[in-house]
């Protein structure tokens with residue numbers, strides 16, 4: 001069996017997801033998805049894909065490394081090139097699974113669990129008051145989720161003294177505490193609650209926020225400081241008993257090396273359809289496990305990228321919870337042909353269907369295409 005075509009389609013979601021379709025001379029097709037690859041993602045995938053035309057798709061890791069090493073001098077250690085590789089890698093796993101009749105988790109070594117628990121990323125909408133956020137939290141818990149996340153940073157807040165300065169103001173801090181208190185009070189002690197700061201604070205501000213939130217027993221506080229400075233992240237982590245989570249903008253094992261070796265966080269959250277793919281994601285999870293650090297992947301993908309992430313989450317022991325970020329985007333469910341629905345009671349149950357085990361709904365994908373582009377052209 002030889003790869004004979006690689007095609008892409010950009011579909012609206014969080015910005016645009018890029019779906020990847022790999023065809024073979026045997027007529028088998030594999031589908032993947034990557035996200036946050038930027039405006040040129042289709043061209044990068046075409047360029048990388050040209051390197052594996054005529055190759056046997058069964059050697060997924062060799063093909064990944066072949067494409068990556070061909071572009072090391074173009075920066076294939078991080079960023080769009082790795083994201084493009086990721087979309088191709090996920091499509092290759094789907095293809096190989098379909099070829100051998102096995103689900104992707106089995107190709108990754110088998111599953112530790114049948115159900116992959118999700119947390120819902122929540123926004124109250126225009127009203128960011130404590131009450132509106134508490135109401136949203138209750139609504140989402142009633143949908144069946146027992147883990148939720150909210151954004152705590154607000155760049156448009158009148159309480160911010162300056163849009164670029166990383167120092168938290170006293171009013172901002174009080175607003176954050178009031179929001180978290182209302183959410184915790186509304187959902188009770190047994191729903192896991194995470195809060196995201198999007199790397200917008202300096203180390204002493206991050207530490208102040210983390211310490212102020214200690215009474216609310218968060219599942220984690222996400223990226224209190226920007227991701228580039230591991231020592232600053234560690235400073236925050238060691239200052240507080242609020243668990244610190246980071247990693248959505250780190251790429252490949254090398255991107256996580258310092259973070260893990262310095263034990264600068266309590267939890268890691270690689271974004272598998274952006275930063276590494278499934279085999280590399282499993283290796284990152286395995287690296288984290290030697291430090292007893294849980295694996296809680298970031299994910300804003302459509303259904304293919306989300307289910308692909310779930311296969312990797314099933315195949316590692318230290319999985320904690322996987323993100324789902326489409327509460328306000330109901331077309332997530334339309335993009336896939338699934339009966340019963342993929343998400344039930346806040347979890348994805350993986351089946352024994354081959355490959356990723358899900359089919360893209362082409363009609364829906366066509367409907368949400370990036371304007372001016374074609375589906376798998």
Ligand SMILES: [Mg+2]
Nearest residue numbers: 196198222248
């Ligand atoms: Mg985040």
